[in-house]
Amino acid sequence: MIDRVFTIDLARCTGCQACSIACKDRANLPDDLDWLRVEPQEAGAYPHPTLVYRVTHCFHCADPACIAVCPVTAIVKHENGLVQIDAELCVGCEACVGACPFGTIVMLPQGVAAKCDGCADEIAEGRDPACVRACPMRALAYGPAENSIPAQRVLDQDFDGHGIGPAVRYLRRQIPTRDQCVGP
Amino acid sequence: MAQEQTTQHIPFTCTLDCGSRCELIAHVRDGDVVRVETPAGRADTVTRPRLIPCTRGRAQGRARHARDRVLYPQRSVGPKGSGRFERITWQDALDEIADRLRDVRARQGTEAVLHATGAGAISGRGFSGSSASSRFFSHWGSVTGTTGGMSEHCASVAARWMLGGRVPGSDRATLIDSRLIIMWGMNPAETHMGPNTDHFIAQARDRGARVILIDPRYTDSAILADQWIPIRPGTDAALAAGIAYVLETEDLVDRGFVSSNVAGYEPYRRYLLGLEDGRPKTPDWAEQRTGIAAETITQLALAYGSTKPAALLPGWAPQRTLYGEQIARALIALACLSGNVGIPGGGLASVGTRSNIVPVGGLENGPNTPARHVYVGSWAKAILDKPLDPPITMAYIVASNLINRSPDTRANARALSELDFVVVHDPFLTPTARCADIVLPICTDLERADMVTSWGHDSHLFYNRQTATPAGEARTDYWVFAQLAERLGFGDAYTQGKSEAAWIETFLDPGGGSHRWDAARLQRDGIIRQDGEPRTALSEFRADPAAHPLPTQSGKIEITNAVAQDYGLPPIPSYIEIADEGQTHPLQLITPHYKFRSNSCLYAVPWLQRLEQHAVWINPQDAAARGITSGDRVEAFNQRGTVRLPAKITERIMPGVVCIYQGAWYSPGEDGVDVGGCANVLTTQRESPTGGFATHTTWVEVRRSEP
Numbered sequence: 001m002i003d004r005v006f007t008i009d010l011a012r013c014t015g016c017q018a019c020s021i022a023c024k025d026r027a028n029l030p031d032d033l034d035w036l037r038v039e040p041q042e043a044g045a046y047p048h049p050t051l052v053y054r055v056t057h058c059f060h061c062a063d064p065a066c067i068a069v070c071p072v073t074a075i076v077k078h079e080n081g082l083v084q085i086d087a088e089l090c091v092g093c094e095a096c097v098g099a100c101p102f103g104t105i106v107m108l109p110q111g112v113a114a115k116c117d118g119c120a121d122e123i124a125e126g127r128d129p130a131c132v133r134a135c136p137m138r139a140l141a142y143g144p145a146e147n148s149i150p151a152q153r154v155l156d157q158d159f160d161g162h163g164i165g166p167a168v169r170y171l172r173r174q175i176p177t178r179d180q181c182v183g184p
Numbered sequence: 185m186a187q188e189q190t191t192q193h194i195p196f197t198c199t200l201d202c203g204s205r206c207e208l209i210a211h212v213r214d215g216d217v218v219r220v221e222t223p224a225g226r227a228d229t230v231t232r233p234r235l236i237p238c239t240r241g242r243a244q245g246r247a248r249h250a251r252d253r254v255l256y257p258q259r260s261v262g263p264k265g266s267g268r269f270e271r272i273t274w275q276d277a278l279d280e281i282a283d284r285l286r287d288v289r290a291r292q293g294t295e296a297v298l299h300a301t302g303a304g305a306i307s308g309r310g311f312s313g314s315s316a317s318s319r320f321f322s323h324w325g326s327v328t329g330t331t332g333g334m335s336e337h338c339a340s341v342a343a344r345w346m347l348g349g350r351v352p353g354s355d356r357a358t359l360i361d362s363r364l365i366i367m368w369g370m371n372p373a374e375t376h377m378g379p380n381t382d383h384f385i386a387q388a389r390d391r392g393a394r395v396i397l398i399d400p401r402y403t404d405s406a407i408l409a410d411q412w413i414p415i416r417p418g419t420d421a422a423l424a425a426g427i428a429y430v431l432e433t434e435d436l437v438d439r440g441f442v443s444s445n446v447a448g449y450e451p452y453r454r455y456l457l458g459l460e461d462g463r464p465k466t467p468d469w470a471e472q473r474t475g476i477a478a479e480t481i482t483q484l485a486l487a488y489g490s491t492k493p494a495a496l497l498p499g500w501a502p503q504r505t506l507y508g509e510q511i512a513r514a515l516i517a518l519a520c521l522s523g524n525v526g527i528p529g530g531g532l533a534s535v536g537t538r539s540n541i542v543p544v545g546g547l548e549n550g551p552n553t554p555a556r557h558v559y560v561g562s563w564a565k566a567i568l569d570k571p572l573d574p575p576i577t578m579a580y581i582v583a584s585n586l587i588n589r590s591p592d593t594r595a596n597a598r599a600l601s602e603l604d605f606v607v608v609h610d611p612f613l614t615p616t617a618r619c620a621d622i623v624l625p626i627c628t629d630l631e632r633a634d635m636v637t638s639w640g641h642d643s644h645l646f647y648n649r650q651t652a653t654p655a656g657e658a659r660t661d662y663w664v665f666a667q668l669a670e671r672l673g674f675g676d677a678y679t680q681g682k683s684e685a686a687w688i689e690t691f692l693d694p695g696g697g698s699h700r701w702d703a704a705r706l707q708r709d710g711i712i713r714q715d716g717e718p719r720t721a722l723s724e725f726r727a728d729p730a731a732h733p734l735p736t737q738s739g740k741i742e743i744t745n746a747v748a749q750d751y752g753l754p755p756i757p758s759y760i761e762i763a764d765e766g767q768t769h770p771l772q773l774i775t776p777h778y779k780f781r782s783n784s785c786l787y788a789v790p791w792l793q794r795l796e797q798h799a800v801w802i803n804p805q806d807a808a809a810r811g812i813t814s815g816d817r818v819e820a821f822n823q824r825g826t827v828r829l830p831a832k833i834t835e836r837i838m839p840g841v842v843c844i845y846q847g848a849w850y851s852p853g854e855d856g857v858d859v860g861g862c863a864n865v866l867t868t869q870r871e872s873p874t875g876g877f878a879t880h881t882t883w884v885e886v887r888r889s890e891p
Contacts, residue, residue, distance in 0.1 A: 011386075011407070012386050012407075012408075013407070014373035014374075014382060014404040014405065014407050014408065015373075015404050015407075015779075016238055016239060016373070016404075016779060017239045017779075017780070017795050018236070018237070018238055018239050018242060020795075021239045021242045021243065021791060022221075022242060024791070025219050025220060025221075025242065025245075026219065028218075028219075031790045031791060031794065032794065042834060042835065042836060044835060045835050046414075046803060046804075046805075046835040046836075046838065046839070047412070047414055047838070049402050049412075049834075049835040049836050051402060051404070051406060051407060051836065052407075053404075053407070127224065130221075133221075133222050134222060134236070134242070135236070136236040136237070136238060136380070136382075136383065137382060137383055137386060138228070138233075138383065150390070152389075152390050
């Protein structure tokens with residue numbers, strides 16, 4: 001099994017949505033469906049609010065919750081690490097839609113489940129996935145899991161669904177020390 | 185696959201007035217754009233990264249089929265603004281327009297025609313927007329033109345007074361050398377002013393630079409910043425004075441630079457120290473005006489005064505206020521005092537764009553110039569309030585959502601309805617097009633060929649092939665004017681007998697053979713990049729001001745400008761308190777650019793519309809005081825109009841300030857309330873002393889909307 005991981009740098013993502021549009025464009029999805037979501041998470045109180053844009057798509061988990069619930073074995077984890085839904089086998093029961101802790105599976109108008117396919121065709125030809133290529137901030141990457149994390153970043157574990165081994169690393173900036181701040 | 189064989193990949197760029205020009209690839213099948221991609225096989229370098237497009241460019245394929253696309257020539261069959269049209273033929277449309285132009289010339293004279301162009305299509309050299317229409321009218325006669333800039337008027341004035349002209353800013357790539365970056369009312373993550381500006385800032389930060397954001401709103405750019413300093417809109421010159429006071433009193437002024445490269449500091453220094461008015465411009469003084477704690481101002485000043493190189497990056501929003509000249513001038517002065525001028529990674533608060541656009545030809549104007557001008561922000565007054573003599577009776581509007589883009593949109597709509605005849609060229613049925621007597625369907629970027637230059641931060645040359653089959657009966661602006669010129673007897677003068685392809689040959693050879701662009705390469709790549717090593721503005725001037733003087737009287741940067749007094753402004757960049765209009769309308773309104781539109785362009789594209797709900801941003805304190813809760817619809821209103829939108833209650837905006845992104849389309853209901861959320865329904869037509877837009881000097885009240 002090829003061990004690859006999506007790396008999403010929350011310190012660089014400014015929520016421009018280029019990735020979500022690029023994904024929708026490639027997959028030719030209806031206007032109201034997305035395989036990749038970029039959602040603002042606002043917290044804190046004035047004058048110290050915080051803002052993170054959380055990029056979410058199928059993370060092609062090690063132990064996929066969707067596969068476990070599919071009654072017709074329409075979902076398979078392939079040798080390349082990517083989890084794929086076979087539209088021919090899907091019976092449209094929506095069990096996988098509810099099972100995915102990241103909410104990344106959508107129902108197409110024709111009644112079958114669909115999700116990020118990892119741009120399998122493009123990866124096979126040596127390209128990055130469409131979302132990675134689209135990022136003007138170079139906040140997204142897809143590559144070997146053992147690739148090291150940049151010095152100014154730490155892993156952000158502040159999300160649910162770790163248990164099923166999502167192939168994603170969210171990075172955030174190391175909290176600046178007090179003396180790096182201006183003012184009180 | 186058979187499908188792949190019939191899909192062509194064609195490079196293109198946008199002509200939107202967004203602040204960038206990027207590289208896009210259209211996947212074209214059967215004359216339609218089925219996908220928009222980025223070029224493959226290009227690598228990033230640190231200072232020469234790829235020009236990766238934003239969502240707006242990526243939506244260009246979809247924009248062709250947006251709901252409000254104009255597909256055929258249309259004639260109004262209802263009251264102006266009703267949006268009721270009938271389809272007519274191109275021949276009927278062109279004949280009628282030609283008759284009207286003949287008629288107005290005979291009855292009122294050519295100056296009765298208001299020729300207005302806008303930001304719908306810019307930097308195209310030939311066939312789009314004002315390049316085509318200006319050539320037409322300059323051959324036809326002396327019309328009424330528009331003057332003034334909505335974007336950076338006060339910054340340009342400040343540059344002219346202090347630097348002798350619009351000195352180009354440093355290349356954005358120089359930011360990676362900065363140790364401190366201050367985004368002052370600047371929001372690169374949302375405006376995309378300059379390709380990769382946000383990427384360069386992020387790179388600098390990863391190399392250890394500190395990044396500070398000064399803005400009434402915690403923008404998406406705050407994600408790139410270490411600290412947010414909210415500021416009361418319009419008080420930036422007071423903050424600058426507070427910082428300058430600390431620099432002066434803490435001996436952090438770069439005395440060497442000031443003595444050799446700067447003239448006229450002494451009167452400003454006396455102002456800072458309160459030697460004339462008895463009021464030193466201390467951080468406490470600045471706190472009372474800006475709402476920023478004195479301690480924060482002190483720390484900011486100490487950081488700015490002791491960190492080199494430091495880039496002070498002003499956006500254009502702060503100078504879009506009633507005394508925007510003072511703000512733009514004060515920020516230039518601040519960069520001078522800190523000595524961060526002419527050094528890599530530094531920054532001078534100038535207009536910020538490059539002026540050395542690539543040498544490439546374009547359509548040239550004919551012999552006539554406009555007989556008179558109306559101000560671009562308040563043109564409606566010249567129709568409604570003080571009619572000109574002879575009056576404007578006809579408007580010819582090209583690539584401009586004129587009523588939406590100018591302050592006081594309801595007055596603008598009234599003004600157009602007063603006219604005898606209005607023609608609008610647009611790909612979309614904008615609120616302005618709805619006010620037309622005749623609307624002509626125009627090609628989008630993907631449907632027409634043109635040579636396109638960088639927006640201004642770079643100096644690249646782009647070539648757009650005609651990529652897609654025009655939707656419906658859409659034509660280029662150039663084609664329309666060629667047809668009209670033919671009918672009006674100057675067809676040959678307008679076209680010189682050239683096809684669009686022949687014009688492009690001419691554009692590629694601007695020097696008559698001395699500098700011929702590589703057409704084959706442009707065809708293949710869509711772009712020739714001209715960026716070399718990152719260039720630092722004013723480095724020669726800094727090193728040897730005597731040998732490289734600025735075009736000012738002293739040859740130096742001038743902090744005192746006697747000419748300011750001609751406009752009723754002080755000679756120094758002091759803070760001027762804006763008389764409080766907030767008695768009845770206590771909230772200050774800001775109307776920033778929105779990341780999923782370019783001004784009002786691409787408004788109608790469903791992909792983009794559903795990315796974020798258009799709303800009134802309001803702080804929880806202000807919302808609670810008005811009984812507004814999350815999910816409520818609210819009305820933002822003042823003496824000019826009312827806008828009804830959902831409330832976005834958020835800690836990301838300072839109390840006392842509300843925000844409505846500009847560019848949403850004006851859509852008045854029966855009761856006159858705008859449910860489209862056009863911010864300019866609320867903004868003022870007041871001008872700064874030299875004629876700058878003061879849209880950010882607008883007060884409103886917000887109330888819960890009764891269901």
